[in-house]
Amino acid sequence: MSHVVVVGAGQAGASLVAKLRQVGFDGKITLIGGEKVPPYQRPPLSKAYLLGEMAQERLYLRPEEFYADNNIFLRLGTWVREVDPAAKTITFSDGEQIAYDELALTIGAVPRKLPAAIGGDLEGVFAVRDLTDADAMAPAFTAGKRVLIIGGGYIGLEAAAVASKLGLEVTLVEMADRILQRVAAAETSDYFRALHMEHGVTIREGVGLDCLLGQNHVTGARLTDGTEIEIDFAVVGVGIAPATILAETAHIKVGNGIETDAHGRTSDPHIWAAGDCASCLFHGERIRLESVGNAIDQAETVARNIAGEDIPYVPKPWFWSDQYDCKLQIAGLNSGYTDVYVRKGDAAGVQSHWYYKGDQLLAVDAMNDPRNYMIGKRLIEAGRSPDPALVTDPATDMKALLKP
Structure with missing residues (x-):
């Protein structure tokens, strides 16, 4: 019996295993996730969930019993240490090995962190990527607290909107000349700058973080223009990087993400990739799309191809952001x-x-x-x-x- 192993239990991984069963794949399926909870939505973490408007169970993409009902072995709270393409095995962090016939990497991306040398490891410095991050920072989002948001991309702006709605004193710094400079036109930057200022957010553009201040817990920040501000905590939203270490150590081709062909296959014929970790071809150029839509569509195409179809993936880029x-x-x-x-x-x-x-x-x-x-x-x-x-x-x- 053929065994498909999927490493990464996020949106892409959950979509892939569900689609495998939907198209009639009757072999063994194992879905592996590092977190101890079933696959869940990530976008609400920095919005409705952080606002307290959505319970954890509502984040789940499917009820946990779905996986058992569809004979999908859901292995949570464990990490894959190594992939051996020659032996077609994966090794878990505890040394256990399992074999695969086809392997899909849906391992997402990791948030870029501030260096410890500038205070990145102080208590009260948070990222926004997974449920653990959101749960860790939620108690800090209390009216009257002072928060510094580092980074004026969509994640930073969404966090700023939540903080403002909850009555915090919000300062956002963006090292580039304007917020959203990497992803949007000046007209869109102007729109969202005005929106946040209407809600009392202080936005500092063209000013970066020099360092965070404090002994054990962050208490302040020094900016690149010499300004020092007092804060109670900080949220870092300076982008994400594709999780590629497993692919690199397995000698799978990696560029900006794990490189895939038109069908979602990597440089190894029995290893596939989808979601934030994967790059694909779009109008002759190699791109990587960080979106829920891409994670679902790309993963479902990979599932169909693993099941024996021959379907090229055609990206249809679409994204969204909720602010106020x-x-x-x-x-x-x-x-x-x-x-x-x-x-x-x-x-x-x-x-x-x-x-x-x-x-x-x-x-x-x-x-x-x-x-x-x-x-x-x-x-x-x-x-x-x-x-x-x-x-x-x-x-x-x-x-x-x-x-x-």
């Missing part, structure tokens, strides 16, 4: 854009930003504008690029742009 009462939805990838066109909605705070490279539509950022998000998404997937003058004209019937 604003829902940001993003379709496409804006890499290489030359122009951004703004379409304002009828209500305050409703607008969309349309990214073009010359005449080609690349991506759309939609703030509280789900209708134009869906229109933009469908246009991008169809390879169609409407005239920007039509996009920005309030009189344009946007739905009509979808007609042949």
Whole structure:
């Protein structure tokens, strides 16, 4: 009987094993996770869960009995130390070995940490990646506390929004010239800067962290402009890195993530990868997508191919972020854009930003504008690029742009 082993019990791993059973795979399946809880959603950790609006059980992607009911051996609270492609075995941290016929790596990514030399190991310094992180920092999110958010990407901004809603005094520092500089246009940065300032968040752009201050527990921070501020705790949101050590030590090809072909296979024919840890080809370029949508779609494609189908994975990039009462939805990838066109909605705070490279539509950022998000998404997937003058004209019937 064929044995498929999946290492990494996050969104991608859970999607992969469920799809294997759905498409009729009747061999043995083992899903391995380092945490002691069943696979769960991560996006709510920095939003609803941290706000206390979602119980832990509601985070679970499926009831725990689903795995037993579908003859999926769920092995939690254990870590894989080594993969041996020649022997087709994996070794756990306690030395136990199991064999596989096909192995899928869905091991996600790890948050980048601050160096200990600048106070990164002080108590009261938190990252936002898993349930343990969220549970550790939740008690600190108390009205009146002073928090420093380090990093002005989406994770940092979401944490700042939660802290502000709970009545904390929030300062956010971003070393780049503007928040969201790596991932969005200046127009989107301007939108979210104004939103956070309306909610009392102090945003310092072009200013980095020199060091955190304190003996055992963080008590303050010195910024790169010499400013010192007093804080009660800090949240670090300076990005994530793909988890590739298992692949590297197994001599599997790694670049920005574990490199996969169009079907999700790595450089070893019996090892696959999906989710945040994996890179794939998109329009001739190798990319890595950090999103729930990609984790699900890529993992399900891998499952179907393990089960004997021959389906190439076609990425359909889409992302979202919730901050205060604003829902940001993003379709496409804006890499290489030359122009951004703004379409304002009828209500305050409703607008969309349309990214073009010359005449080609690349991506759309939609703030509280789900209708134009869906229109933009469908246009991008169809390879169609409407005239920007039509996009920005309030009189344009946007739905009509979808007609042949």
